[in-house]
Amino acid sequence: MFRTNTCGELRLSDAGKQVTLAGWVQRTRKMGGMTFVDLRDRYGITQLVFNEEINADLCEKANKLGREFVIQVIGTVSERESKNKNLPTGEIEIIASELNVLNTSLTPPFTIEDNTDGGDDIRMKYRYLDLRRATVRQNIELRHRMTMEVRRYLDSKGFLEIETPMLIGSTPEGARDFVVPSRMNPGQFYALPQSPQTLKQLLMVAGMDRYFQIVKCFRDEDLRADRQPEFTQIDCEMSFVDQEDVISTFEGMAKHLFKELRGVELTEAFPRMPWSEAMRLYGSDKPDTRFGMQFVELMDVLKDTGEFSVFNDAAYIGGICAEGCASYTRKQLDQLTDFVKRSQIGAKGLVYARVQEDGSVKSSVDKFYSQEVLQNLKEAMQAKPGDLILIMSGDDAMKTRKQLCELRLEMGNRLGLRDKNKFSLLWVVDFPMFEWSEEEGRLMAMHHPFTHPKDEDIPLLDTHPEQVRADAYDMVCNGVEVGGGSIRIFDPELQDKMFQILGFTKEKAQEQFGFLMNAFKYGAPPHGGLAYGLDRWVSLFAGLDTIRDCIAFPKNNSGRDVMLDAPSCIDQKQLDELNLQIAKIEE
Numbered sequence: 294m295f296r297t298n299t300c301g302e303l304r305l306s307d308a309g310k311q312v313t314l315a316g317w318v319q320r321t322r323k324m325g326g327m328t329f330v331d332l333r334d335r336y337g338i339t340q341l342v343f344n345e346e347i348n349a350d351l352c353e354k355a356n357k358l359g360r361e362f363v364i365q366v367i368g369t370v371s372e373r374e375s376k377n378k379n380l381p382t383g384e385i386e387i388i389a390s391e392l393n394v395l396n397t398s399l400t401p402p403f404t405i406e407d408n409t410d411g412g413d414d415i416r417m418k419y420r421y422l423d424l425r426r427a428t429v430r431q432n433i434e435l436r437h438r439m440t441m442e443v444r445r446y447l448d449s450k451g452f453l454e455i456e457t458p459m460l461i462g463s464t465p466e467g468a469r470d471f472v473v474p475s476r477m478n479p480g481q482f483y484a485l486p487q488s489p490q491t492l493k494q495l496l497m498v499a500g501m502d503r504y505f506q507i508v509k510c511f512r513d514e515d516l517r518a519d520r521q522p523e524f525t526q527i528d529c530e531m532s533f534v535d536q537e538d539v540i541s542t543f544e545g546m547a548k549h550l551f552k553e554l555r556g557v558e559l560t561e562a563f564p565r566m567p568w569s570e571a572m573r574l575y576g577s578d579k580p581d582t583r584f585g586m587q588f589v590e591l592m593d594v595l596k597d598t599g600e601f602s603v604f605n606d607a608a609y610i611g612g613i614c615a616e617g618c619a620s621y622t623r624k625q626l627d628q629l630t631d632f633v634k635r636s637q638i639g640a641k642g643l644v645y646a647r648v649q650e651d652g653s654v655k656s657s658v659d660k661f662y663s664q665e666v667l668q669n670l671k672e673a674m675q676a677k678p679g680d681l682i683l684i685m686s687g688d689d690a691m692k693t694r695k696q697l698c699e700l701r702l703e704m705g706n707r708l709g710l711r712d713k714n715k716f717s718l719l720w721v722v723d724f725p726m727f728e729w730s731e732e733e734g735r736l737m738a739m740h741h742p743f744t745h746p747k748d749e750d751i752p753l754l755d756t757h758p759e760q761v762r763a764d765a766y767d768m769v770c771n772g773v774e775v776g777g778g779s780i781r782i783f784d785p786e787l788q789d790k791m792f793q794i795l796g797f798t799k800e801k802a803q804e805q806f807g808f809l810m811n812a813f814k815y816g817a818p819p820h821g822g823l824a825y826g827l828d829r830w831v832s833l834f835a836g837l838d839t840i841r842d843c844i845a846f847p848k849n850n851s852g853r854d855v856m857l858d859a860p861s862c863i864d865q866k867q868l869d870e871l872n873l874q875i876a877k878i879e880e
């Protein structure tokens with residue numbers, strides 16, 4: 294037997310027991326005639342003691358242990374003199390009587406402890422060592438517990454876990470596909486699924502009724518923000534349901550996860566917010582509702598009421614009120630202006646107005662406006678003495694709202710209003726069916742082309758498609774989209790019309806989606822579903838800043854696996870077998 298116990302298991306009540314432990318040497322300390330070793334495994338850390346007076350040879354052997362050596366120790370559990378309240382095993386130590394070195398280790402390139410000296414790159418390169426650190430390992434454990442709870446919940450609701458293929462056909466809608474050349478079909482390619490969307494719909498046609506899968510999805514996007522080229526979805530689909538049924542099933546799942554994994558009982562129904570309202574009040578389809586600071590539109594108050602041409606020319610003027618921030622210094626205000634001017638945000642500037650103790654308003658545009666107008670501004674913003682009003686404007690309302698959204702989030706950070714231990718959930722509903730793509734010069738599906746339009750908006754499909762709303766819904770938590778889905782079209786004629794609006798010719802639609810359209814001719818049930826982002830859920834529960842930290846082997850920001858050094862070139866022989874030729878490689 295390699296071990297009788299793990300390194301996280303023994304307590305004071307075990308004192309006197311003879312045990313065998315195995316694990317990694319986290320560190321050794323020599324104090325007088327004693328050598329202490331912190332022995333680590335997945336379960337915790339246990340202190341080992343080697344006493345020179347009792348067994349000099351053994352102690353000598355212990356003194357030679359290096360960091361991360363793999364050892365096996367036999368000894369007796371004993372009460373510790375100086376107890377460590379921070380460790381569950383901190384009341385005991387093992388008085389060693391035998392030590393076997395099972396393997397040695399090179400000196401690790403960074404300290405494998407909670408607080409490490411290793412930078413991001415080195416820890417990614419040696420991810421297997423980084424994963425030995427409790428702080429990283431705990432995220433992986435949480436991920437495991439989450440998938441177990443997801444399975445438990447969905448199984449109890451009658452869902453079947455069904456695998457769908459990873460090698461499928463390329464679809465033109467949505468993000469760019471990762472493709473895989475087919476050796477047996479020269480010149481042809483598989484695509485890796487961006488999501489099993491059409492397959493899960495076919496499972497509904499097949500009568501599976503309730504499907505789920507914890508599934509890898511692949512999107513070849515430029516890696517802005519917190520994205521990974523491969524990520525995991527909890528993908529679900531249900532038959533004979535409407536939007537309410539899907540929402541209540543998956544709100545139930547969210548509540549289940551919060552209860553089991555965070556010990557948080559969410560009793561109230563999650564609020565619902567139409568997309569248009571989310572954009573109006575927060576400039577985002579995933580508003581962080583942990584704090585207020587909602588937008589106030591100021592066109593009536595500030596456009597053409599003074600000589601400020603920037604506002605007079607604007608298509609949108611909006612403000613937020615930062616409570617108690619009138620005392621911001623010039624430097625702090627300049628920092629905020631710099632913040633909104635950063636290239637990622639791209640605003641031209643920021644106007645501010647301080648509400649003074651006597652109720653008067655002092656602003657950066659004083660010379661253009663009368664005090665009366667500034668008082669109207671104060672009123673519109675419901676600002677009190679001591680508050681700071683921040684105003685942005687632009688000639689593109691949607692763009693300006695998004696910029697103001699960034700400022701609101703920044704203020705939320707500065708004021709400590711985005712507490713990671715507070716959770717604010719909501720459903721954003723009634724998304725527009727389409728959005729205009731400048732790049733493509735046509736309407737694109739905002740969710741995907743299989744999403745059902747709202748029944749009452751179907752007549753608008755022919756006349757004003759841009760006004761059509763969809764039976765689509767996103768679950769948002771703390772400003773993060775944690776899941777989203779829709780009710781699907783199951784009528785082949787309506788689906789045909791959709792493809793037409795999206796600019797597909799009949800032939801092209803048949804070529805790309807014929808398999809689905811044909812299936813729909815054989816009795817497709819009404820159906821709908823949703824996908825949750827597993828990585829995002831885990832990082833939310835673990836309070837992580839990035840999803841990378843809850844993935845065992847993530848890619849870096851350029852989509853590279855630095856540990857495996859992938860992607861990489863392949864041999865000429867492989868290229869020949871695949872009938873591929875590399876045309877040119879840009880440096």
Ligand code: ASP
Pocket residue numbers: 487488489490529777778779822823824
């Ligand atoms: N397939 C969709 C997505 O990946 C989710 C859904 O509509 O169920 O966003």
